[in-house]
Amino acid sequence: DGSFQLWRRNNSTTANNVLSFSRSTGAATFAGNITAGANNITAAQYYVQGTYPRIYLSDTNSNDDYSIINDNGTFIVYNDTDSSTAFAIAGDNNVTFSGDVKVAALKKLYFDGGGDTFITENASNNLQFKVGGNEKLVLGNSSATINSHLKWTDNFQIQLGTDADLQWLHTGTHMYMDNRTGDMTFRQKTNNGDIVFQGNDNGGIIHQLI
DSSP: OOOEEEEEEOSSSOEEEEEEEOTTTOOEEESSOOOOOSSOOOOSOOOOOSSSOEEEEOOTTSOOOEEEEEETTEEEEEETTTTEEEEEEOTTOOEEESSOOOOOTTOEEESSSSSSOEEEEEETTEEEEEETTEEEEEEOSSOEEEOSOOOOOTTOOEEESTTOOEEEEEOSSOEEEEEOSSOOOOOOOSTTOOOOOEEEOSSSOEEEOO
16 A cells, blocks of 8 residues: 555564554554654654553653553553652543642632632732632631621531630521630620610511610
């Protein structure tokens, strides 16, 4: 068919095909490893085929060596020096990182394909959460700002104090506030301000109780 093939024969009678060039496609097929020197390999398309195709990237400056592998449809970047997987992309496009994932300052981690829901360090030590373009939460070095309602479902507590000394709870039927350490003090610090307790008399009207 006009294809060019290079065969290698050892001292035995067996010959092995080591290189083939296809006339119809212009593709070259190597039977073994390909070792490139310092110069670049330039091609419009470069194929590595096999049951476990792998490209080795060896560093000559005593740094870590890596390889790129297609392991049954899972794309792997492998650290050959440490014998560990750096990260892998499975056939369903899920990505697994074996180490930390670092996001540079002012860059965003998107959750909707690059739209307006993301997390970013918008200032030094200031982590901002935006949902639908609206700022919902900002975590600073010593404080947090919440710009949204917080909803606790039934029977889950709001706990305050290192040992959960103050607990607020709604069972779906009743609301409880328990203080488990020390006194419970209500302080109204507004000048001439009152402390007002109100209740519903089951007629839809709110009455002041105290």
